[in-house]
Amino acid sequence: MKQILLIMPLSYNYNLEIIDVLENNGYKVTFIPDFDESILKRSIRYLSSSLIKKIQNRYIRHQINLLKNNKFDKIIIIRGYAYDYEQINYIKNKYKNAFMVMYQWDPMSISMFDSKAIPLFDKCYSFDKTDCIKFVSFEYLPLFYKKESGTNLNVLYDFSFVGAVHSNRLEVLSKLIPQLDAKGYNYRIIVTTNKLKYYLGRLKKYPGYREFPKDMILFTPLPRLEVQKIFQQSRVIIDINHPLQSGLSIRVIEVLSKRKRLLTTNKSIEEDVFYDPLVIGIIKNNELPLNIEELVTSNSFVDISILEVNNWVKKVADI
Template sequence: MNFVQKKILFISPYFFGYEKAIAARLRELGAEVDFYNERPSDTIITKGMIRVKSKLYQKKILRYYEKLWHKLEGKNYDYFLLIKGESIPLSFLEKFVSANPDTSKIFYSYDAAAEYPKFLKLYPFFDSNFTFEPSDAKRYHLHFRPLFFLEDYKLSEKISPPKFNVAFIGTAHTDRYLIGEKVRNLCSERGFKTFFYYYAPGKLAFVLKKIFDKNLQHFDMNRLSFSKLKHSEIAEIYRESFSVLDINKPFQNGLTMRTFEALASGKKLLTTNCDIKNYPFYHPENIHILDRNDIEINADFFQTEFRKLDASILEKMSLDSWLHCLFFQHQDDYWGIKQCFN
């Protein structure tokens, strides 16, 4: 991977510090990176206004991107990487593409087009379009590239016996709490020790969301935290755990970041995502698939140790491999998109 003296425009929303890790790694590899937040601000109100497509807020978005355009004029970039693109105006992309015909333009999504139909309007502006969602890759003829893990989570010294049998750390949304509590109760019946951390970015926003989302109406607010954990803190909790619970959104098949972080940590995974069977690293000794409509836990899963992943598989799951895939050579054949859906 040769990024030496390459100039990269990187636009992305803030997502739990991963955008900082991506920019930092690109710089370590020799690139000059100009990073800009995809949103004018990152407040709860801003995110909500973007989601409901407020015309009033669209004016603020346009002003933000007009100022950004003035900063970028005259700069010659080798690459433009956009992640998600929920709020970026199409008019900005039109100007950028017209003014930078020689720039390699790359789009990556860690959400499904069913949730963000705007993605369909973004694809034509980019030379390479990548998604973590296998059904989108097949339907819209995109490159398929799952997410990655950060070095914080790389396999470390085990704690024996582990402090927790099952750990869950995740944002409170959709049916996560309902499923999480079923798992926690089943673990309690079996005498398993658990760690559950449900996160929400703001109390008021969550209370309002709770009114309209039936999945959240039974949420015990005392079990909710409004503080983000650092990656080093999450990695330490994983280190203390035998397994990690993953609960994907019910309308997404793409694997969460948690999947890769848990496996890179050498931890077994309990997941509601049955599509994980189609990935090269799947092994039933390491991964227990849960039926979100009928949660059952096989106690035998906790009787065997984690089956160590081959170094080549672990490398493909890394951030470096993700970067190489997006910037230099797609990995469609390796990840087997054609196998994901019949």
């Protein structure tokens, strides 16, 4: 049986979905979380990047040395948060015959992955178009979705947004809400954050923090099933991407896979082969698009079946 070493985040159990596909295709999978959850999960915001890298590289080397298996046919690293050249080179030298693949689902600037390590991989993918231009060995590949059988729910909202506070999200939403009100749309907007971050933002008068309605702030994360329920009850899902990110978030991919329409600040989506203005509206200068009514009433959808997790894993793993 062929062996794969998979190193990736634990986020939302996506690792289990990928492992399931690999095992169903005849591979024995050894899994290592890419992130030292015990030390970094609660303290990362207080640490310098150099200290984070030191902790991370010590962590991954220790995890590799714990492995009893000394032979892998393939090694897949997804994200590799704050990994440096020395650690990737250590893995490559330890498993000299393994075909090494990297997939970045964060912009390189955010993942803090050492770009000097890129040539050590046999194949590199990224969800971020900007990184694919910057690094010539990167092949563009959006994220994936899992085909799920869900209950059809009655539509309650024209628009919905559920997401955590980051960058300019509150500012953009604060400017969109009056426009939605003026057109008489129904909407459900929930923004999650922690109290310290929220009240510090209000105190320092960060853009949008004082203007955004308090009753739309939630100080505890919303369960994934509840988020999915709200999306199923919505015609159009709002997406506000990080300004440093040109790649499509996994939520965007999931929304489109459920044949919902999308309203996004991510202008780069216009370059994707599946872009359709009747399905995907672009927020520019914090203004609703001119065809917003068409977006709400359209029954069109886009086919992104190539990104279903089975197809996605087979491409990344080359199986």
